[in-house]
Amino acid sequence: MFELTELPIDSTALRAKLARPEAGACVVFEGWVRNHHLGQPVNELHYEAFDVMAKLEGDAIVTEIEHRYPGCTVLCVHRTGALRVGELAVWIGVASPHRQAAFLACRRGIEEIKRRLPVWKKEHHPDGAAEWVNCTTEAASRGPKSADYYARQSALPEVGATGETQLANARVLVVGLGGLGCPAALYLAGAGVGQLTLVDSGKVELSNLHRQILFTTDDLGAPKAEAAVDALRARNPFIQLEALATEFAAQNARTLVAGRTVVLDCTDNFATRFILHDACFSAGVPLVQAAVHRFEGTLDVFRRGSGGCLHCLRQNRSVAELDAAAGNCSGGAVFGPAVGVLGTLQASETLKIILGRETAETFRQTHLINLLDCSVLSIAREANLNCPVCGRVETASSGAARTTSASADTPVMLEAAELAALGPVRLIALLDAGETFDPSRAVAGTLSLPMSDIAQLREMTATTETVVLTCRRGVRSAALARLLRAEGRADIYAMAAGSPAIMAAP
Numbered sequence: 001m002f003e004l005t006e007l008p009i010d011s012t013a014l015r016a017k018l019a020r021p022e023a024g025a026c027v028v029f030e031g032w033v034r035n036h037h038l039g040q041p042v043n044e045l046h047y048e049a050f051d052v053m054a055k056l057e058g059d060a061i062v063t064e065i066e067h068r069y070p071g072c073t074v075l076c077v078h079r080t081g082a083l084r085v086g087e088l089a090v091w092i093g094v095a096s097p098h099r100q101a102a103f104l105a106c107r108r109g110i111e112e113i114k115r116r117l118p119v120w121k122k123e124h125h126p127d128g129a130a131e132w133v134n135c136t137t138e139a140a141s142r143g144p145k146s147a148d149y150y151a152r153q154s155a156l157p158e159v160g161a162t163g164e165t166q167l168a169n170a171r172v173l174v175v176g177l178g179g180l181g182c183p184a185a186l187y188l189a190g191a192g193v194g195q196l197t198l199v200d201s202g203k204v205e206l207s208n209l210h211r212q213i214l215f216t217t218d219d220l221g222a223p224k225a226e227a228a229v230d231a232l233r234a235r236n237p238f239i240q241l242e243a244l245a246t247e248f249a250a251q252n253a254r255t256l257v258a259g260r261t262v263v264l265d266c267t268d269n270f271a272t273r274f275i276l277h278d279a280c281f282s283a284g285v286p287l288v289q290a291a292v293h294r295f296e297g298t299l300d301v302f303r304r305g306s307g308g309c310l311h312c313l314r315q316n317r318s319v320a321e322l323d324a325a326a327g328n329c330s331g332g333a334v335f336g337p338a339v340g341v342l343g344t345l346q347a348s349e350t351l352k353i354i355l356g357r358e359t360a361e362t363f364r365q366t367h368l369i370n371l372l373d374c375s376v377l378s379i380a381r382e383a384n385l386n387c388p389v390c391g392r393v394e395t396a397s398s399g400a401a402r403t404t405s406a407s408a409d410t411p412v413m414l415e416a417a418e419l420a421a422l423g424p425v426r427l428i429a430l431l432d433a434g435e436t437f438d439p440s441r442a443v444a445g446t447l448s449l450p451m452s453d454i455a456q457l458r459e460m461t462a463t464t465e466t467v468v469l470t471c472r473r474g475v476r477s478a479a480l481a482r483l484l485r486a487e488g489r490a491d492i493y494a495m496a497a498g499s500p501a502i503m504a505a506p
């Protein structure tokens with residue numbers, strides 16, 4: 001419950017109101033009038049509020065806190081009128097079965113009342129002068145303090161005053177606040193992206209904390225979007241943050257994507273990825289996408305009219321097959337720093353686009369990053385003429401005939417039956433760091449090669465034979481087959497299913 005009162009606050013009576021048998025803790029905050037502010041003596045404060053508005057906002061704050069911390073009962077009273085030094089201006093009490101929840105709920109109440117309650121304060125000084133305080137929020141404008149905040153960033157010649165304005169005007173959407181979304185949002189907020197909207201319908205779980213760096217044990221059970229906004233607000237008070245604890249889906253995709261400067265895909269499943277990709281594609285909004293499996297990740301920046309799209313990479317595979325290939329599942333194994341690196345790269349690519357520092361290559365490459373051998377492999381992601389999504393757009397927008405080799409029109413990834421139809425081929429098994437190859441489980445004559453040895457691969461594929469590449473899961477071999485096709489090597493394919501002869505590191 002929230003109350004406004006012109007009468008002195010009776011804290012004993014308020015505490016009695018909170019008493020209940022199931023409560024094991026009561027945390028109380030009292031805000032007192034002090035005799036100084038910003039180095040000036042103060043002898044009286046005058047609080048004014050538009051009662052209806054203040055009551056509505058106060059009730060909303062209390063309701064939100066009780067919802068966020070189930071079992072807590074919150075009571076908040078704010079005084080208005082003239083108050084002398086030592087008098088109680090604000091009283092917030094929380095009763096709860098557990099002390100930790102009571103403490104967190106009370107602290108949140110203090111912050112939200114200070115930040116949101118429409119109550120104005122006039123200071124009276126002993127010399128008779130008086131002034132309104134906190135009428136303008138520094139957070140809303142890039143005043144002297146925010147200049148200090150961004151000092152080390154604006155010192156970059158690539159940023160400067162122009163860049164700071166570009167960042168302040170940017171509107172960025174982050175979908176998914178897991179291992180990728182946390183570091184991405186952290187650096188975007190730190191860089192001063194003016195409006196940052198975070199979407200995630202999930203709640204913080206204990207198994208998230210080893211990699212989802214915005215959350216602590218205090219956040220367990222809290223909606224991720226809200227907990228993330230709290231953490232970011234504490235780091236940068238100069239930006240607008242919006243938490244949407246809702247599922248990103250086909251129904252709200254267009255609305256959420258509309259008007260954004262850049263969108264980040266930090267989700268962990270291909271069903272959502274395609275919805276997000278297609279919404280960004282139709283709105284013409286750049287999409288920065290990353291995915292991580294164990295120690296390796298991929299980074300793609302998509303933009304309509306530049307390079308291949310997510311459908312080009314799909315190669316006729318179903319969403320379930322893509323999820324299986326990428327190891328997507330809620331219980332999947334993840335190396336914490338891998339999502340940290342990829343999420344940070346997503347923030348970096350986003351900031352470059354906002355600052356106009358992107359290049360044509362930004363939108364035409366897939367980067368494969370492996371933390372086991374600390375390697376980065378960048379592969380051209382050309383648009384496929386046959387792609388029902390981007391192929392058509394590029395042809396229409398360029399208006400020119402595209403020249404392409406015959407093999408570029410045929411899918412790179414082949415299923416076993418299609419492979420058999422090719423006749424005799426040269427099979428090459430590509431081994432990632434730490435992987436081993438068991439010839440007895442492979443098709444006779446299969447050659448093996450470390451994946452990082454691109455020069456050797458070029459040599460081995462410089463034959464007139466049809467070449468089929470394979471790797472453990474089928475993803476990287478397809479990327480390398482595309483790379484070689486882009487270099488002009490026709491008749492090269494990859495096995496969609498991957499190879500059972502390649503074993504992961506123990």
Ligand SMILES: [Zn+2]
Binds near residue numbers: 309387389391
């Ligand atoms: Zn495409």
